[in-house]
Amino acid sequence: AQSVTQLDSHVSVSEGTPVLLRCNYSSSYSPSLFWYVQHPNKGLQLLLKYTSAATLVKGINGFEAEFKKSETSFHLTKPSAHMSDAAEYFCVVSPPSNTGKLIFGQGTTLQVKP
Amino acid sequence: DTEVTQTPKHLVMGMTNKKSLKCEQHMGHRAMYWYKQKAKKPPELMFVYSYEKLSINESVPSRFSPECPNSSLLNLHLHALQPEDSALYLCASSQTLLGTDTQYFGPGTRLTVL
Numbered sequence: 001a002q003s004v005t006q007l008d009s010h011v012s013v014s015e016g017t018p019v020l021l022r023c024n025y026s027s028s029y030s031p032s033l034f035w036y037v038q039h040p041n042k043g044l045q046l047l048l049k050y051t052s053a054a055t056l057v058k059g060i061n062g063f064e065a066e067f068k069k070s071e072t073s074f075h076l077t078k079p080s081a082h083m084s085d086a087a088e089y090f091c092v093v094s095p096p097s098n099t100g101k102l103i104f105g106q107g108t109t110l111q112v113k114p
Numbered sequence: 115d116t117e118v119t120q121t122p123k124h125l126v127m128g129m130t131n132k133k134s135l136k137c138e139q140h141m142g143h144r145a146m147y148w149y150k151q152k153a154k155k156p157p158e159l160m161f162v163y164s165y166e167k168l169s170i171n172e173s174v175p176s177r178f179s180p181e182c183p184n185s186s187l188l189n190l191h192l193h194a195l196q197p198e199d200s201a202l203y204l205c206a207s208s209q210t211l212l213g214t215d216t217q218y219f220g221p222g223t224r225l226t227v228l
Contacts, residue, residue, distance in 0.1 A: 032214045043118075043204055043219040044157070051214045090156055099170065100145050100211040104156035 002027045004093045006105035014113050019063075019078040021108045023091030026072060032094040033074045034102075035065055039087045047089075050074065061085070086112045117141075118220035120205050126226045129195060135223045137188040137205030143218075145169075145211050146188040148180060149204040151222070157204055163188060164211050195227045 007022040025033065032051045036044040048059025055067045065076045074091060091105040118139045127133050137146065145164050149157035162170035163182040171180075177199075179191040188205055202222045208215040 034216070036219075041202075041222075041224065043120075043221040044206075046216055046218065049216055094213040096213045098211045098213075100147065100162045100164070100208065100217070101159060101170070102217065107154070107156055 002031060002093050002095045002103050004091050004103050004105040006089075006091050006108045008108050009106065010109045010111065012111040012113060013081045015083055016080050019076070019081045019085065019110065021076040021089050021091075021110065023074045023076065023105060024072055025074060025091075025093050027093060027095065029096050031096065033065075033067065034092040034094065035059065035063070035074075035076050036090045036092060037087050038090065038107075044090065047076070081110075081112045083112050083114065086110055118205055118207055118218050120203075120220035120223050122223060123221065124224045124226075126228065127192065127195065128228050129197075131195075132191070132193045134192065135190040135203055135205075135225075137190075137207075137220055138186055139207040139218070140186055141207065141209075141218070142185075143207035143209050144185060145208045145215070146182065147206040147208075147217065148188065148190050149206065149219075151202040151204055161190075162211070169211065192225075195225075197227050200225055200227045 003026040005024045034049045035047040048057045050067045058064045089108045093103040148160040151157040161180045166182045181189040204222045205220040206217040208217045
């Protein structure tokens with residue numbers, strides 16, 4: 001069975017400081033992993049995806065994530081937070097099946113303080 | 115272009131009304147999805163279409179009726195909804211149903227049922 005756990009429901013950082021959003025997954029097979037961001041009253045925007053190529057994945061807006069199989073983690077980082085980064089972030093597992101079903105984490109709310 | 119469009123942006127309806135939500139993509143994707151998202155929760159899958167055929171119905175009440183008239187369009191027909199159906203309805207599309215394919219989300223329709 002596949003599952004995904006976002007370890008923090010809420011993260012607060014100051015503008016200009018690093019961001020770390022943590023995600024652990026459980027999968028019997030090698031899944032594809034995604035991070036999406038959702039700003040208030042908006043749809044989900046893809047930040048980055050991992051599909052068994054390079055373990056360090058670079059995304060949009062300065063975000064990156066590292067796939068660590070031994071730790072079953074896919075944490076999202078950014079060196080310097082910007083006010084516009086304040087949003088809800090979802091870690092998503094996509095099993096290697098042909099159903100199109102995604103497994104969403106519960107989300108992490110990122111607050112950025114001036 | 116990775117744009118999925120949805121209309122309307124907002125919809126208020128009574129419990130006896132009939133309305134429709136519309137979703138469109140021009141990326142040549144052959145899989146399309148409807149999700150329901152409640153506040154502070156991840157999206158929940160409702161329906162999956164693949165090559166214009168219904169692939170998955172996640173036990174959604176019959177007051178929600180999906181339709182895929184062609185490969186670019188996806189509709190969700192609403193009838194006799196309940197107040198608890200108030201939510202953000204998201205449409206998404208992907209190249210195919212493969213787990214490695216990215217799902218691209220629209221901005222959503224905010225539905226309020228009175």
